[in-house]
Amino acid sequence: MVAEEDINLTLSYALHLLSFLATLGKQKDLVTTFDAVQFQSLVDFITVNSKDDIRVTFKNGMEIKA
Template structure:
């Protein structure tokens, strides 16, 4: 599964879990070639693990984006509460700038706390 929403991933996990359960039940009630059964079972578990891993990635990404959203909202709230800039004030600089990266004397970049980057 390359992409997918949370509900699609949840559905894939549930389907894989049901297929694993069906596979186990079939093996318990019907004489099956155990080598073939193990291959089928392993493939289903791999499918389940892949979907579960992707769900974890998506959940982490959502949490990361929520945290980023909160950071940006806090930054904007702080920015709106300040007076318009008419002169350099160190407190404003520290409130807005996260870090500066010097790639060369002609390529200096300022990264603001909201993630915006400009070439100075």
């Protein structure tokens, strides 16, 4: 069943990406201001470990240190 779980996870990521791209495609210009809808379509959660260690985890599982 691990393969089925991997497939479901991949499909979930793809749906999130398609949703974001659809939202982005509706933009007429470059994004120059904060947009809560775009932010929520990309970011899963933010972890603040300390003042110098803030991490953003995206809905696709990728994590970056901010």
